[in-house]
Amino acid sequence: MRTLAHHTAAELAELAPRAPLLHIDGVTKTFPGVKALDDVSLEVRAGEVHALLGENGAGKSTLMKVLAGNHQADRGQIHLEGEPIRVSGPHEAKHLGIVLIHQELSLAPEMTVAENIFLGSLPRRALGFVDFRKLYADAGRILDRLGCRFAASDKVETLSIANRQMVEIGRALVFTPKIVVFDEPTASLTDAEKVVLFDVIRSLQDENVGIVYISHRMDEIFTLSDRITVLRDGAVRGTLETARTNEDEVTRLMIGRALEPRSHARAREPGPVALEVKGLSCADLFRDVSFSVRAGEVVGMYGLIGAGRTEIAETIFGLRAPDAGEIRRDGEVVSITSPPDAIAHGIALAPESRKEQGLVLGMSCRDNMSLSQLGEVSRVGWLDRSAEQAIYDRYAVRLSLKSPSWRTPVVNLSGGNQQKVVLGKWLGTAPKVLIIDEPTRGIDVGSKAEIHGLIRELAAAGMAVLMISSEMPEVLGVSDRILALYHGRLAAEFDADSVTEDALVQAISGL
Amino acid sequence: MAKTDVELAVPVRRDPWITRDKVVHLLQTKGLLIAFALFLVAFSLASDRFASVDNISTVLRQVAIVGTIAVGVTIVVIGGNLDLSVGSLLSFSTVLVVDLHDKIGPGPAILIMFAAALAVGCVNGLLVGFARLNSLIVTLGMLSAIQGLTLIYSGGQNVDIADQEGTWFAFFGRDFLLGVAVPTWIFLGLAVILHVVLTRTTFGRKVFAVGGNPTAAAFSGVRRARVVFSTYLISAFCTACAAVILGSRVMGSQNNVGQGYELVVLAGVILGGTSLLGGSGSIPKTVVGVLILGFIQNGLLLLGYPYYAQWLVTWVVIILAVWLDVASKRGRLFTTTS
Amino acid sequence: MTKSPLRHLSRIPPIWMILIACVAFFSVFADSFFAIGNFTNILIQTSTIGLIALGMTVVMINGNIDLSVGAVVALAASLAVGLQADLGIVPAVLVGLGAGVALGFLNGMVVWKTGVDAFIVTLGAMMGVRGLVFLYTGEQSFFSMNFAYADFGMSSIAGVPTLAWVFLALTVIMHVVMTRTTHGRNAYAVGGNREAAENAGIRVGRHMVANFMLVGFFAALAGITLSTQMGASTPNLGTNYELWVITAVVLGGTKLTGGVGTILGTLGGVLTIGVLRNGMNLMQVPAFYVLVVMGAILIAVLLVDARVNRRVAGEVKL
Incomplete structure (x- = not known):
C-alpha cells in the first residue's frame, strides 16, 4: 500500500x-x-x-x-x-x-505523567518489562514540545486541570498518527496554553495528519x-x-x-443589598473577598479556573468553613455552616457540575426538583405527592422544560433541560439570592440564550443573582456588574456597560 | 432529543396487544418475578409437597431470619453502602439475649440487647456517615471486632435457656398467630413498615438521593451523614429483631451462629435487584430475592438433593439475575470491552 | 526532579510503621518473641493468607475483588490430597492448581463478558465453589497417605522453612511484576481509570481475566501449602479467608476503588496480622482479643488515611 x-x-x-x-x-x-x-x-x-x-x-x-x-x-x-x-x-x-483526545479527562490519576502519555503503549523490553529510561526520555521530549513545565515523573493527581489536559494532548504526539480527533480540547486551557495547542495542531498538519x-x-x-x-x-x-x-x-x-439577537432589559433601579460578603477568606483558596449583590441585579464573577470563584460560592452556601469574614443577608450577619442553613436564609446554589453536584441522575425530574424542599412538600416527614407534582408542573411550564414526563430520569435529558431541572429545584425554594455557577457550560447554543433570558427575568422579578462564568460573552451580556477575580483575590469591579474586553482580561490575569 | 419530540407530537395510537417492545419491557421490569413464577411451577410439578400450604408456610418461616436482616440491609444498600457486620451482630445479639434471659428475665434482656445492637449500629453509622469511611472496610472491621466481643462476652461457651417451656420468650420463634408463624409476621411486618418509610417519607427519599449521588444530595441541603447514620441504625434494629427470632427458636445460641449471614443476606438483596451502587432498589424486591433463595433450598431438598446443591444453584441464579438486569440497561447481552 | 532519600522514605507504606511498632512492643513484653525460630514461625503462619493476598492485591488494584478465594483454597486442597493416591503427588497438585486457575478464568470471563460487578460474581462463586467442594468430597476430610507430602510442608532450606521461601520468592516476583512490567503498570491504569485504559487500547477484559486467574492460582497454591502443613484437607478449609485476606490487603494501603496499592504494603499488612496473632498468643491473650484488635486497627488505619487525604485535598464538607 x-x-x-x-x-x-x-x-x-x-x-x-x-x-x-x-x-x-x-x-x-x-x-x-x-x-x-x-x-x-x-x-x-x-x-x-x-x-x-x-x-x-x-x-x-x-x-x-x-x-x-x-x-x-x-x-x-x-x-x-x-x-x-x-x-x-x-x-x-x-x-x-486513529487517536482521540478526550474532552472528559481520560487519565489514571495515581500514575505518572509519562505513564499516562504512553498509556497502552508503554515501551517494552524483553519479558514484558517496561523500558523506563526510554519512557521518561520520550515523555520529556513531548512535554518540551508542549511547553509544559512539570516533570514526566510527576503523578497526574498533583497537576491542575489545565496541565492534565496538556498531558491528554501529549498522547497525540506519541507516534505520528493518521487521524487525531480533538474533542473540546480548550475547555480548561488558558490563552497561553491555547496558543501552544494551536501550534501543535499546525505542526501535526504539516506532517499530513488529518485533524x-x-x-x-x-x-x-x-x-x-x-x-x-x-x-x-x-x-x-x-x-x-x-x-x-x-x-x-x-x-x-x-x-x-x-x-435572535440578544437584548436584555436591565433592571433600571436595583433594590437594596440582598447579599453582602466582607473580608471572606478560606485557606489558600481565596483571601479577603468583599462584595455585595443587590436585589434585582445580576453580578457576574469572572476569572480563570482555579481563581477561587467556585470556592467562594461554596463557602457562601455553607459547604466550606471560612477562616475569616462575614456574610450578610439583607444587612444582617448570618451564620451559615451547612447548605440547609443557606437555604433557610434564602440562598440557592446551582453548582458548576450538573452531573456531579446538581442532580441525582437516576432520579425522576419531579423528585430532583423537590429534593431541596422536602420540608415544604411533606407533613411530619410524610411526603405529599400532589404538592410535589404541583412543583414539577409549575416549573416545567415556567421553564419550558422538555421532558417526556415527570417520571423521566434526568439522565435522559439534554444538558439544557438538565440545567432547567436544577433551576426548578431552586426556584421552588423561593430564594432571594441565586448563585449560579457556569450556567451554560456544555449547553448548546439554543438553550444558552434561553437560560440567559431566564436569569435576566429572575433578576427583573427582584432576585439577587451572582453568576460565575468563564465565558466572556456571557459575563458581558448578562451581568449588570462584573467582579474580576485573580488568584483568590478580588482584582477589580466593573460596570458591565462600560467595561472593555481588554480591561477584563487584564484584571483576571493580574496585570 | 429527537425521540422525545416525536413522542410528544404523535397522538395516542392503539397498539396491537402483543408487540416485541412490550414483551421486552415486561421481561426487563418483571423478568425476575416471571422467572420466579416459572420456577415455582416447575418445582410444583416435580414434587407434590412443594406447593402445599404447609410447605409454603414452612419456607416463609425458614427465611424469616435472613429476610428480617435483609430488609434492613436493603436500606443501607440503597443509601449507597454495605453492611457486612450483620452476621457478627446476629451472633452477638443472640448470645446476649439468651444469656441475659435467665439472669434478668426476657423483657429486660430484650431491651438491653436492642440497646447494644443499636449501639453497634451507631458506631457503624458514625464511621461511615460522619467520618465518611469506606463502608465495606468499616463493617468488615466491625465483623471481626464484634465476633471477638461475642467470644469475650461468652468466654467461648455456648449459651442456653434453662426453662424452655415456661417462658413467653418462646413466642417470637415458635408460636403462630392466625395460623401464620410469628417469625413470618415479624419479617413481613418489618418489610411493610420499611417499604412505606422508604417510599412515602422524606427520609426514604433522602436515602435514595444520598445513595444515587451523595454530592448532589448535599448540594440540595440533604444532611448526608445523618441519613447514612440512620440507615445503619435501621439495619442494626432489624438484626436485633432477627436475633430475638433466632434465640427464641433455638432457646440457646452458639458463639458463631450468625457467621456467613452477611453474605447470604447480601445475596438475597442482590438477587432481588437492588443495585450495590446505591440509589435504586426496593424492599419488595428484597422480599422476592429472599423467597427465591428459600424456595430453591426447600425445593432442592424436597427433590432429594443434598443441602449444598442450593449453593451451586444460587451461584448460577444470582449471576443470571444481575446479568439480566445489567444487560437490559445496556441494551445488549455482552459488554463490548475488548 | 529531586530524588532525596526523604522522598523515598515517604513511599514506604504506613503499615510498616505499625508493624515495626508491633514488633518492638512484643519484643519487650512477650518472652521468646524476638527469636529467629519465632520469626520463621510467623512467616509460615502468615504464608497462607499472604499468598492469597499477593493475588488479591493485583485484583483489587484492578478495581475488582474476589470473594471466592476461601472456597478455592478448600477445593485445591481437597483435589491435591484426594487425587494423590490415584495420580501421584505432582499430578494431583497440578490438578489442584489447575482448578484454581480455571475458576479464576471463569470468574474473570463472567466479570468481563456480562459486566456484572466482581463483588457479586465472586460472592456467587464463593457459595458455588464451596458447593463443589462438598460435592467432590462428599463432606469428608481427606488425609494424605504419602508422607512425602506432609514432609514437604515441614521441610526447610538453609534453616528457613520451604513454605516461607516460597512465599518470599513469590512476593519478590509479584513486586517486580507490579512495578516493572507492562502488565503490572496496566493494572494500575485499569483500576485508576478504566475508561481511559480502554480508550488507550489496553485490552481491559483480557487483562482482568489474567488477574483473576492469578488470584485463583495463588488461592489454590495457598490451599495446597496449607494441606501439606496438615497432611490433610477438610471441606470447610479456608472459610472466612476472603475476609482476612481483604483485611490484610487493605491494611497494606490498597484502595477498594482501584488504582492504588503495592505488594510491599500487602506484605506489611500480612505480617502485621501475623505478628499480632503470634505475639498476643505468646502473651497468652485469648484468641478472641486478636479479632477485636484487628478490627480496631483496620478502622484506625482507615481513619488516619482519610484524615491525611482530606487535609491535602481540601474538599468541601458533605
Whole structure:
C-alpha cells in the first residue's frame, strides 16, 4: 500500500482533494428508541483541520465513538487511505493510527505523567518489562514540545486541570498518527496554553495528519479549521469551506434557524443589598473577598479556573468553613455552616457540575426538583405527592422544560433541560439570592440564550443573582456588574456597560 | 432529543396487544418475578409437597431470619453502602439475649440487647456517615471486632435457656398467630413498615438521593451523614429483631451462629435487584430475592438433593439475575470491552 | 526532579510503621518473641493468607475483588490430597492448581463478558465453589497417605522453612511484576481509570481475566501449602479467608476503588496480622482479643488515611 508520506508536497496538494485520508460514508447508528446518526458522511483530507460542529446531542460524540471503536455502526463504511476499515474497539483504532483526545479527562490519576502519555503503549523490553529510561526520555521530549513545565515523573493527581489536559494532548504526539480527533480540547486551557495547542495542531498538519476538531467556540473554529461540517439531529446539515462562510451561516445550520439577537432589559433601579460578603477568606483558596449583590441585579464573577470563584460560592452556601469574614443577608450577619442553613436564609446554589453536584441522575425530574424542599412538600416527614407534582408542573411550564414526563430520569435529558431541572429545584425554594455557577457550560447554543433570558427575568422579578462564568460573552451580556477575580483575590469591579474586553482580561490575569 | 419530540407530537395510537417492545419491557421490569413464577411451577410439578400450604408456610418461616436482616440491609444498600457486620451482630445479639434471659428475665434482656445492637449500629453509622469511611472496610472491621466481643462476652461457651417451656420468650420463634408463624409476621411486618418509610417519607427519599449521588444530595441541603447514620441504625434494629427470632427458636445460641449471614443476606438483596451502587432498589424486591433463595433450598431438598446443591444453584441464579438486569440497561447481552 | 532519600522514605507504606511498632512492643513484653525460630514461625503462619493476598492485591488494584478465594483454597486442597493416591503427588497438585486457575478464568470471563460487578460474581462463586467442594468430597476430610507430602510442608532450606521461601520468592516476583512490567503498570491504569485504559487500547477484559486467574492460582497454591502443613484437607478449609485476606490487603494501603496499592504494603499488612496473632498468643491473650484488635486497627488505619487525604485535598464538607 502506498502511503501519503511517499508523495511530494506538490503531489499531495493535487492528490488530497481526490483521495481523502479518512472517508466516513453513510454511517447510521441507532440506540434503543433514538437514531443517533442518520446516514452521516464526512471526509477528512491529509493535513486538514476539519471542524465538527453541532449542538449537544447532535451526534458529534457518537460519530467520534464510532470512529474510535467505542460504538459499532449499524450501517455505513469507513475508509482510511482508501481502504475500508472495521474498527471493532479502541485497540484497533489505535493500531490503525486513529487517536482521540478526550474532552472528559481520560487519565489514571495515581500514575505518572509519562505513564499516562504512553498509556497502552508503554515501551517494552524483553519479558514484558517496561523500558523506563526510554519512557521518561520520550515523555520529556513531548512535554518540551508542549511547553509544559512539570516533570514526566510527576503523578497526574498533583497537576491542575489545565496541565492534565496538556498531558491528554501529549498522547497525540506519541507516534505520528493518521487521524487525531480533538474533542473540546480548550475547555480548561488558558490563552497561553491555547496558543501552544494551536501550534501543535499546525505542526501535526504539516506532517499530513488529518485533524477533526470538535468545539463550541466559534472563534477557535474560524482560526484553525479549513472546513466545517455541521451536524444536527444526527444528520449532516452541510460542509462548508471556512474561508467562504461566517458565524451566522454556521449557527443557522446548527440550530436550524437564525439566532435572535440578544437584548436584555436591565433592571433600571436595583433594590437594596440582598447579599453582602466582607473580608471572606478560606485557606489558600481565596483571601479577603468583599462584595455585595443587590436585589434585582445580576453580578457576574469572572476569572480563570482555579481563581477561587467556585470556592467562594461554596463557602457562601455553607459547604466550606471560612477562616475569616462575614456574610450578610439583607444587612444582617448570618451564620451559615451547612447548605440547609443557606437555604433557610434564602440562598440557592446551582453548582458548576450538573452531573456531579446538581442532580441525582437516576432520579425522576419531579423528585430532583423537590429534593431541596422536602420540608415544604411533606407533613411530619410524610411526603405529599400532589404538592410535589404541583412543583414539577409549575416549573416545567415556567421553564419550558422538555421532558417526556415527570417520571423521566434526568439522565435522559439534554444538558439544557438538565440545567432547567436544577433551576426548578431552586426556584421552588423561593430564594432571594441565586448563585449560579457556569450556567451554560456544555449547553448548546439554543438553550444558552434561553437560560440567559431566564436569569435576566429572575433578576427583573427582584432576585439577587451572582453568576460565575468563564465565558466572556456571557459575563458581558448578562451581568449588570462584573467582579474580576485573580488568584483568590478580588482584582477589580466593573460596570458591565462600560467595561472593555481588554480591561477584563487584564484584571483576571493580574496585570 | 429527537425521540422525545416525536413522542410528544404523535397522538395516542392503539397498539396491537402483543408487540416485541412490550414483551421486552415486561421481561426487563418483571423478568425476575416471571422467572420466579416459572420456577415455582416447575418445582410444583416435580414434587407434590412443594406447593402445599404447609410447605409454603414452612419456607416463609425458614427465611424469616435472613429476610428480617435483609430488609434492613436493603436500606443501607440503597443509601449507597454495605453492611457486612450483620452476621457478627446476629451472633452477638443472640448470645446476649439468651444469656441475659435467665439472669434478668426476657423483657429486660430484650431491651438491653436492642440497646447494644443499636449501639453497634451507631458506631457503624458514625464511621461511615460522619467520618465518611469506606463502608465495606468499616463493617468488615466491625465483623471481626464484634465476633471477638461475642467470644469475650461468652468466654467461648455456648449459651442456653434453662426453662424452655415456661417462658413467653418462646413466642417470637415458635408460636403462630392466625395460623401464620410469628417469625413470618415479624419479617413481613418489618418489610411493610420499611417499604412505606422508604417510599412515602422524606427520609426514604433522602436515602435514595444520598445513595444515587451523595454530592448532589448535599448540594440540595440533604444532611448526608445523618441519613447514612440512620440507615445503619435501621439495619442494626432489624438484626436485633432477627436475633430475638433466632434465640427464641433455638432457646440457646452458639458463639458463631450468625457467621456467613452477611453474605447470604447480601445475596438475597442482590438477587432481588437492588443495585450495590446505591440509589435504586426496593424492599419488595428484597422480599422476592429472599423467597427465591428459600424456595430453591426447600425445593432442592424436597427433590432429594443434598443441602449444598442450593449453593451451586444460587451461584448460577444470582449471576443470571444481575446479568439480566445489567444487560437490559445496556441494551445488549455482552459488554463490548475488548 | 529531586530524588532525596526523604522522598523515598515517604513511599514506604504506613503499615510498616505499625508493624515495626508491633514488633518492638512484643519484643519487650512477650518472652521468646524476638527469636529467629519465632520469626520463621510467623512467616509460615502468615504464608497462607499472604499468598492469597499477593493475588488479591493485583485484583483489587484492578478495581475488582474476589470473594471466592476461601472456597478455592478448600477445593485445591481437597483435589491435591484426594487425587494423590490415584495420580501421584505432582499430578494431583497440578490438578489442584489447575482448578484454581480455571475458576479464576471463569470468574474473570463472567466479570468481563456480562459486566456484572466482581463483588457479586465472586460472592456467587464463593457459595458455588464451596458447593463443589462438598460435592467432590462428599463432606469428608481427606488425609494424605504419602508422607512425602506432609514432609514437604515441614521441610526447610538453609534453616528457613520451604513454605516461607516460597512465599518470599513469590512476593519478590509479584513486586517486580507490579512495578516493572507492562502488565503490572496496566493494572494500575485499569483500576485508576478504566475508561481511559480502554480508550488507550489496553485490552481491559483480557487483562482482568489474567488477574483473576492469578488470584485463583495463588488461592489454590495457598490451599495446597496449607494441606501439606496438615497432611490433610477438610471441606470447610479456608472459610472466612476472603475476609482476612481483604483485611490484610487493605491494611497494606490498597484502595477498594482501584488504582492504588503495592505488594510491599500487602506484605506489611500480612505480617502485621501475623505478628499480632503470634505475639498476643505468646502473651497468652485469648484468641478472641486478636479479632477485636484487628478490627480496631483496620478502622484506625482507615481513619488516619482519610484524615491525611482530606487535609491535602481540601474538599468541601458533605
